[in-house]
Structure formats: structure tokens, C-alpha cells
Amino acid sequence: MAACSKAPEAPAAAANDAGAPVAGGTLVYLEQQAHTNLYPPAGGFYPNGGILNQITDKLTYQDPKTLKIEPWIAESWSVNDAVTEYTFKLREGVTFSDGTPLDAAAVAKNFDTFGKGNKELKLPVSEVINNYERSEVIDARTVKFYFRKPAPGFLQGTSVIGSGLVSPATLARPFDELGDATKIIGSGPFVVTSETLGKELLLSARKDYKWGPATLAHQGRALLDEIKLIVTPEDSVRIGALVAGQAGFIRQVQAYDEKRVNESGFAIYAPSTRGVNNSINFRPDNPLVADLRVRQALLHATNTKEIVETLFSPNYPQATSVLASTAAGYVDLSAKLGHDEAKAKALLDEAGWKAGADGVRTKDGQVLALRAYEALPQPQNKETLQLVAQQWAKVGVKLEVLTGDNGSKTIDNLDPAKTAVLPTMVGRADPDVIKSQYYPTNRNVLLQKGGVSDKVKTFEDAKLNGLLEGIAAEVDPARRLALVGEAQNHVIDQAYVIPIFEEPQAFAGAPWVKGVGFEAVGRPSFYGTWLAKH
Numbered sequence: 001m002a003a004c005s006k007a008p009e010a011p012a013a014a015a016n017d018a019g020a021p022v023a024g025g026t027l028v029y030l031e032q033q034a035h036t037n038l039y040p041p042a043g044g045f046y047p048n049g050g051i052l053n054q055i056t057d058k059l060t061y062q063d064p065k066t067l068k069i070e071p072w073i074a075e076s077w078s079v080n081d082a083v084t085e086y087t088f089k090l091r092e093g094v095t096f097s098d099g100t101p102l103d104a105a106a107v108a109k110n111f112d113t114f115g116k117g118n119k120e121l122k123l124p125v126s127e128v129i130n131n132y133e134r135s136e137v138i139d140a141r142t143v144k145f146y147f148r149k150p151a152p153g154f155l156q157g158t159s160v161i162g163s164g165l166v167s168p169a170t171l172a173r174p175f176d177e178l179g180d181a182t183k184i185i186g187s188g189p190f191v192v193t194s195e196t197l198g199k200e201l202l203l204s205a206r207k208d209y210k211w212g213p214a215t216l217a218h219q220g221r222a223l224l225d226e227i228k229l230i231v232t233p234e235d236s237v238r239i240g241a242l243v244a245g246q247a248g249f250i251r252q253v254q255a256y257d258e259k260r261v262n263e264s265g266f267a268i269y270a271p272s273t274r275g276v277n278n279s280i281n282f283r284p285d286n287p288l289v290a291d292l293r294v295r296q297a298l299l300h301a302t303n304t305k306e307i308v309e310t311l312f313s314p315n316y317p318q319a320t321s322v323l324a325s326t327a328a329g330y331v332d333l334s335a336k337l338g339h340d341e342a343k344a345k346a347l348l349d350e351a352g353w354k355a356g357a358d359g360v361r362t363k364d365g366q367v368l369a370l371r372a373y374e375a376l377p378q379p380q381n382k383e384t385l386q387l388v389a390q391q392w393a394k395v396g397v398k399l400e401v402l403t404g405d406n407g408s409k410t411i412d413n414l415d416p417a418k419t420a421v422l423p424t425m426v427g428r429a430d431p432d433v434i435k436s437q438y439y440p441t442n443r444n445v446l447l448q449k450g451g452v453s454d455k456v457k458t459f460e461d462a463k464l465n466g467l468l469e470g471i472a473a474e475v476d477p478a479r480r481l482a483l484v485g486e487a488q489n490h491v492i493d494q495a496y497v498i499p500i501f502e503e504p505q506a507f508a509g510a511p512w513v514k515g516v517g518f519e520a521v522g523r524p525s526f527y528g529t530w531l532a533k534h
Contacts, residue, residue, distance in 0.1 A: 021218070021515060025531040026226040029524075030238045032252035033376065034198040034231045039178045041114055041126035043161035044426065046377060046505065049523045050251065054203055054227065055097075056164030056186035059088060059107065061213035062156060062520045064271070067328075067429050069155055072213045073102060073165065073187070083150040083475045084131075088158075090141045094211050096167040097191045104143040108135035109168050111145060122175040127436040127443065128157040128428065130472040149473045152480060153432035160428060161523060164188075187211070189222040189527045201229040218515070218528035227526055239508070242266060248513040248531065249524070253506040254380060255313040261508045270315035270504035271522035272326045273427030276437045277319040278378055278503040280388065280423055282496055283416035283447045285459035288370060295495035297347035301395045302498050303339040307387050311380050312501060319499030322434065322488045326502070329431045329484030336492050337499065344395045353396070361396035369398040372421035373409045381423055384500065414453040425503045427521035431484045435468040438491065446496055464490055510534070 035047045040056065043049040061072040074088040094102040115132030117125040131149040138144055147154070157163055167185035170178070177183055181192040181201055189212065190203040205222040212219055230247075232238045239257050241247040243264045253261060258268050280302070282289045289295055308318045317325065320334040353361035353368050361368040374382040382401060389399035399421065404412070412418040424445050426437050436442045440460070444451035448460045467487040474480040491497050505522030512534035517525040 021223055021528075021530040022532075023223045023530070024225050026228055027224050027249060027513065027526060027529060027531065028228045028230065028241075028247040029526075030230050030232040030241060030247045030250040032231075032233060032235075032238070035179070035181065037175065037179045038181055038184045039123060039175055040110075040164040040166060041124060041128075041162040042178075043164060044127070046251070046523065049161040051181060051192075051201065051203075051229070052161055052164045052184075052186075053188075053519060053523045053525055054190040054527075055184060055188040055192060056166060057094075057102075057188050057211065058160070058163050058165065059158035060155065061215065062159040062429060063215065064518055064520045067520060069159055070213060070215050072159075073107075073211065074158070077155070079155070083152050084147045085144060086147075086151075086154060087138070087142065087144045090143070091211055092141060094187055095208075096185050096187045097206055098167055098169065098185045100167055100169070100185075101140075102165060102187045103140050104137045105140075106168055107143045107165065108137050109171055110163075110165050111135055113171050114163060115145075118171075121173070123171070124175070125441075126157075126162050128160050128162050128430075128432065129154065130432065130435070150475045151473070152475055152477075153430050153472060156430040157432070159520075160430075161519070190227060199231050201227075203227040203229065212527055216517075216528060222527050223515070223530040224526060242508055242510065245510070245534075247510075249507060249509045249516065251505070251507050251524075252379065253508045255311065255316060255506075257508075258313050258315070258506075265511055267509050267511065268315070269507040269509060269516065269518070271518040272324060273425065273503050273505060273521045274324055274326045274429040275427040275433040275521060276322060276425055277324055277499040278384075278423070278425040278501050279319070279322070280372070280385075280421055280498040280500065281445045283420050283422065283459070284496070285416035285447055285456045286370075286420035288366075288368060289420045290459075291351050292495060293347045293351040294353070294368075297344040297351070297395065298392060298397060299492075299495045299498050300338065300340040300347070301344035301392050301397070302388055302500075303391050304337070304498075304500050305339065306391070307384055308501050310387060311383055315504050315506060316379070316501045319501050322491050322497055322499055323484070324502040327431075327433070328429070329434075329481040329488075331485040331488050333488060333492050336489075341394060348395060348397070355396045359393070359396055360398050367398065368396065369400065370420045371400045371402055372419060372423060373402045373404055373413060375423045378423060378425060378503065379506065385423060414447070415455040416447045416453075416459070417455065427503075427505075429520040431471050431480055434484060434487050435472050438464060438487075438496075439468045440465065461494070464494075 033047045043052045059074040077088045114126040115129045131147040133146040136144040193204045194202045238250040385401040440448040440450035512532040515528040
């Protein structure tokens with residue numbers, strides 16, 4: 001790799017000796033995976049969000065430490081008592097990078113698209129917006145949103161990566177065109193100036209940028225001149241480039257590499273994602289896991305302590321619930337998640353699954369053999385699933401860990417008959433995150449009826465869905481968090497989910513890369529980043 005993250009030449013570097021931020025230079029940033037699509041509601045995939053976070057702004061800003069919602073493009077807002085109407089007053093003079101105004105009409109267009117989707121252009125509805133009805137442009141700087149039912153999560157939803165504001169011209173493009181980063185016109189501190197699809201992006205500082213969140217120490221244009229993002233799938237290559245000084249910042253540092261990074265004098269950053277933990281999810285529409293006793297058996301056959309201690313570091317706390325301990329509404333359910341091999345065997349016996357000569361259980365001539373695809377975005381997911389497979393084998397259950405290409409994986413993961421098990425996680429610092437994960441018309445990881453999959457025959461859980469709908473519409477904060485607790489208990493009582501660990505986003509940076517920020521669920525912001533002399 002010939003590219004190098006370079007600091008600016010003197011005299012700017014002289015200021016650097018005194019510890020003051022300096023402007024200029026190119027940061028080389030190595031990303032594990034290529035982005036897929038930059039329609040903002042697709043920003044939940046971290047490689048997508050890592051780009052969107054540099055090129056788009058949001059209506060509001062969520063402080064990553066206090067989680068308080070603060071002004072950004074919206075300088076103020078009001079909400080009616082019923083929490084069905086939100087009115088935002090916008091900053092003056094904000095423009096997209098193509099020169100068009102970021103005014104009330106543009107904001108209305110964004111949220112009408114995110115809230116309702118666009119079937120003709122195949123733009124999906126955002127998972128962070130619930131009960132959306134319509135927008136109203138009051139004047140050039142005032143926009144109002146109406147909801148069919150209370151929407152207590154909407155204000156926080158205006159701060160997340162999925163609500164990055166893009167130009168009306170971007171929203172006029174079909175979904176399939178939005179994988180081209182050069183087609184995404186935002187108002188953020190950087191713009192995409194070139195792209196080699198799937199390999200490299202060059203982001204350049206927008207010289208007239210002057211509307212970052214007021215709470216940030218840095219104001220004005222970004223300090224860096226450029227960010228060169230290079231897709232580098234091999235863990236060893238990313239680490240080697242960082243240690244050799246060929247890159248300044250990298251994403252997805254595996255736990256086993258942390259010691260090498262630290263001993264080389266480089267920093268590990270592991271911000272929490274504050275959402276639904278890294279988990280194994282069952283698809284009860286599959287007959288093999290339709291019986292609660294089978295799911296309970298596999299929950300108790302899973303030794304999450306062994307997984308965390310074998311494969312991970314203290315940056316990956318063992319999960320004690322569906323939600324991370326840093327998430328709003330978290331309830332400690334560790335008493336329900338204990339590893340108990342004898343209990344697992346007894347439950348499988350009770351369910352009629354008997355061990356065969358090879359140790360694998362059978363019932364009515366059918367083998368208790370399940371399949372799961374590894375999830376590439378999740379740290380050491382293949383190794384995690386392989387260790388789970390060894391643990392399940394001890395109680396007579398076979399788990400086949402598949403790789404597969406993205407096409408076959410996507411199709412098979414929508415078919416409960418083919419994939420009874422799915423590893424997932426999702427980050428968001430709001431109680432609505434639990435609805436995003438399990439509700440049929442959102443991510444629908446349990447594969448209920450009513451979602452995007454047409455392969456589901458019978459499975460749906462009306463009680464769970466009622467709790468999730470309640471979370472999305474409950475105005476009283478205490479009652480809303482109580483519903484979050486009920487939902488966590490229900491998901492574990494039904495053994496739909498085996499929480500494994502609280503997933504951070506793990507980065508490493510050179511000591512001369514200063515001022516990297518992270519939003520509330522761990523995506524980097526390079527707005528205030530600068531390069532010290534080295």
C-alpha cells in the first residue's frame with residue numbers, strides 16, 4: 001500500500017508541537033468491507049454508515065456521552081402533548097454540496113421518503129420512523145411532521161445515521177443507483193470526489209462548511225483536507241498497514257489483534273453500539289425449532305462465558321439480556337440465561353429427540369441438524385458459530401456453519417426452512433431499537449408472517465408485536481421503558497434469542513491521529529480529526 005496518512009508541512013506543523021489542532025493532510029482509513037448502498041436508511045450497515053456520517057448532516061445531534069438530543073440543522077423544535085406532531089425550525093443558510101438549499105421543503109422530502117418509502121424507486125421505509133403520516137412546509141425554515149399515533153422515538157430518530165439529509169436530486173434516484181457514492185449529495189463536512197467501486201473512496205473537505213453541531217469544540221470546515229477510504233478485507237493487512245504507518249485509522253480490529261496494536265503504541269477505540277446484543281436468533285416457523293423446549297435446550301446448551309473468554313476481550317462484555325447494559329430500558333436477565341448442559345439434554349429428551357448411534361438426536365426419522373450463515377459484519381462470527389456448534393454437539397444437536405455468497409445468503413436467510421438460525425445485532429441509542437430488530441415489517445429477524453419473506457407459513461407472535469407497537473407509541477417514558485423490559489423478558493422466556501455479547505465497534509488509530517469522534521452507536525466522525533506531526 002503506497003498511500004500514507006500524511007500530516008501537513010510546516011509552518012502548520014509548528015502549531016501542532018504546542019498541541020493545538022492543525023488543518024490539512026490526508027487520513028488513510030482502512031475499512032473491512034465495501035459499502036453496499038448509501039440511501040440513508042440503509043446506513044445501519046456499518047460500512048455504509050461510516051461514509052454517510054462524513055457526508056450528511058442530521059436535523060438533530062445526539063451527544064454520545066449524555067445521549068441528550070441537541071440542535072444541529074434544526075436550531076429548535078416543539079412537540080405537541082399527544083406526541084403526534086413535531087415542528088422544527090431550521091438553521092439559515094445551509095446548502096447541499098450541489099448548491100441547493102437545505103430548507104424546509106428539502107427536509108420534508110427527506111422524511112416523507114424515509115417515513116413512507118417510494119415503491120416506484122424501490123426506496124424502503126426507514127426502520128427508525130414509526131407511525132409516520134405526512135409533512136407540512138410552514139415556511140422556508142419551518143417544517144412540521146404529523147403521525148398517525150404517538151411517535152416518542154421520532155426526535156431521537158432525527159439524529160441517527162438513517163436520517164442523514166440528502167438533496168432532493170438524490171431522493172429522485174432509484175435505490176439501485178445509490179450504491180454509487182458519487183451520486184449521494186449531502187450537506188456534510190466532506191464530499192465524495194472519486195470512487196473505485198468496491199475498493200476505494202476519496203472524500204474531500206467542503207471548504208464552505210460552517211454548520212456543525214454547536215456543542216462540538218471544532219467549528220467551520222473539517223480540519224482534514226481529505227480522507228482516503230480503502231477497502232481492506234484481510235485483518236492482518238489492516239493491522240500491518242497501521243503499524244507500518246501506511247494508514248492512520250482502521251475499522252474492525254479483532255480481539256486477538258488488540259494486544260499487538262497496544263504494544264505497538266497504537267490506540268484501540270471500542271465505542272458501545274447500545275442496542276440489541278450480538279445474538280443467535282431462532283426462526284420458529286422451522287419445525288425443528290418450533291418446540292419451545294428445543295429452543296430452551298439450545299439456549300442452555302450455549303456457554304456464552306466460554307465464547308467471550310475464548311474469542312474476545314474485555315471490550316466485548318458477556319451479554320446479560322437482549323439489550324446492551326448501556327441501552328435505555330435494559331433489564332438484567334442473566335438468571336434466565338445460565339449454561340446448563342444437563343438441563344438442555346433433559347429438555348431435548350422431553351421433546352422426544354433421542355440420541356442416535358453417532359450422538360446426533362433424531363425424532364420420527366428426522367435429524368436435529370440446523371444451519372446458519374456467518375455474518376461477515378460481526379466480529380469473529382464464523383468462529384463464534386463454530387464454537388456454538390461444538391457446544392450444541394455435546395447435547396446431540398448439529399449446527400452447520402455456512403459461508404456462501406451474498407446472493408444465496410440473503411435469499412436463504414429469508415427462508416426459515418433453510419436457515420433456522422440467524423446471527424445478528426443492531427445498534428441504536430433509543431428503546432425503538434428492539435422494535436427495529438423483531439417487528440415483522442422492520443428487520444423481522446425471527447421471520448414472522450407479515451414481513452418481507454413470503455416463505456413463512458404460520459409463525460407470528462401477537463403478544464411480542466403488541467409490546468413492540470406499544471414501545472413505538474407509548475408517550476409516558478417510564479411506561480415505555482417498562483414495555484422494553486417486558487419485551488426482553490418475553491423474547492428470552494420464549495427462547496427466541498440467545499444473547500452472546502455486547503458488541504462494540506472496534507477501531508485502531510495511530511497516535512498522531514487526533515480528535516476522532518464517534519456518534520452514539522460507534523460510527524466514526526472525522527469532522528474534528530487532525531494529524532499531528534510524525
